[in-house]
Amino acid sequence: GAGVSQSPSNKVTEKGKDVELRCDPISGHTALYWYRQSLGQGLEFLIYFQGNSAPDKSGLPSDRFSAERTGGSVSTLTIQRTQQEDSAVYLCASSLMGPLASSYNEQFFGPGTRLTVL
Amino acid sequence: GQQVMQIPQYQHVQEGEDFTTYCNSSTTLSNIQWYKQRPGGHPVFLIQLVKSGEVKKQKRLTFQFGEAKKNSSLHITATQTTDVGTYFCAVLGGSYIPTFGRGTSLIVHP
Numbered sequence: 001g002a003g004v005s006q007s008p009s010n011k012v013t014e015k016g017k018d019v020e021l022r023c024d025p026i027s028g029h030t031a032l033y034w035y036r037q038s039l040g041q042g043l044e045f046l047i048y049f050q051g052n053s054a055p056d057k058s059g060l061p062s063d064r065f066s067a068e069r070t071g072g073s074v075s076t077l078t079i080q081r082t083q084q085e086d087s088a089v090y091l092c093a094s095s096l097m098g099p100l101a102s103s104y105n106e107q108f109f110g111p112g113t114r115l116t117v118l
Numbered sequence: 119g120q121q122v123m124q125i126p127q128y129q130h131v132q133e134g135e136d137f138t139t140y141c142n143s144s145t146t147l148s149n150i151q152w153y154k155q156r157p158g159g160h161p162v163f164l165i166q167l168v169k170s171g172e173v174k175k176q177k178r179l180t181f182q183f184g185e186a187k188k189n190s191s192l193h194i195t196a197t198q199t200t201d202v203g204t205y206f207c208a209v210l211g212g213s214y215i216p217t218f219g220r221g222t223s224l225i226v227h228p
Contacts, residue, residue, distance in 0.1 A: 033216075042124075042206065042220040043161070090226060091160060106151060106163035107208075107216070 002026070004110035006092050012116045013082055021077045021113045025094030032069055032106065033116060034077050035091045043091065082117045089114050121145075122209050124219030132190050132227050136193070137194040139222035141207035148210040151188045154179060156203040164192075164205075 005024040025032050034046040045059040049069040060066070064082075067080050069075040079086055093107040123142045125197055131137050141150065149168045153161040167190060173195035174181045180193040193203055204221040 035218075040223075043218040045215055045217070048215060058215070091163075106166060107153075107161075109160040109162070111160050 004092055004094055004108050006090075006110035006113050008113060009111060010114045010116075012118065014118050015084060016081055018078065018080045019115065021079075021090050021092075021115070023075045023077070023094075023110060025073065025075070025092070026108055027073075029094035029096050029108070030072070031095045031097060031105075032075050032113045033095075034067060034075070035093065036088045037091055037112070038088045045083030046077070046090075055061055077113075080116075085118045087115055087117045120175070122207065122217050122219045124207055124222055126222055127220065128223045128225065130225045130227065131197050133199060134196050137197050137209075137224055138191055139205050139224075140189065140191050141209070141219050142189045143209060144150055145188065147187050147190075149217070150183060150210075151208040152190075152192055153206045153208060153218075154203050155206065159203075161206060194224075197224070199226050202226050 004026055007022045011019055031050045032049040035043040036046055037043050047060055048056040051072060051112045064080045067075060067077045077090060088110040091109055091112045093109045095105040097105050097109045125140050129137055136201045149166055151166045152164040154164055155161045165181050167181055170187050171185045172183040178195045182191045190207060192205055201224055206217045206221045208216045210216055
């Protein structure tokens with residue numbers, strides 16, 4: 001079966017431009033996470049979607065960042081007016097159930113989108 | 119938010135030597151997961167620990183969860199070059215948002 005997919009794999013953009021990053025989670029997974037990973041660093045939590053509930057946006061670094069999840073499946077992370085410090089790998093992960101479930105599940109990660117802001 | 123410290127940040131070993139990484143929290147954890155990220159790759163789930171004092175083994179890998187559920191370790195016996203990568207712990211504490219440690223990068227010299 002297909003795993004988590006992300007597109008594009010690489011994105012180079014100019015400072016000030018908007019970018020959209022896409023994530024296709026594993027079918028049937030209700031939980032979806034976005035993380036950011038800078039070179040040689042750990043994973044920085046950005047946003048979490050669980051089913052049809054309101055997303056947890058507590059990790060978004062600024063109001064230039066937003067995300068949607070349509071139909072409980074595909075998610076799009078949008079960064080407006082990109083800055084050079086936004087350059088990083090953006091990772092999406094999905095899990096069968098979220099952390100509030102009685103049995104917290106493993107996260108399946110996509111290959112990531114490497115964003116470079118010039 | 120939940121704080122977790124992972125040490126060491128880097129570890130160089132000769133092939134065949136053992137390796138251990140530690141994950142420590144100041145608060146009690148609901149559970150802990152371990153992931154491996156190969157160079158240029160994405161994190162891949164290794165294991166989840168839930169019970170106090172739990173020990174799980176996967177071939178040469180041994181995972182432990184502390185009695186107080188505040189720390190955990192991953193031990194690799196007789197490292198191989200295929201073990202190269204960064205090992206992350208991910209914890210659930212008071213918040214239901216998983217918090218990842220900064221990771222331990224393992225470099226194995228043949």
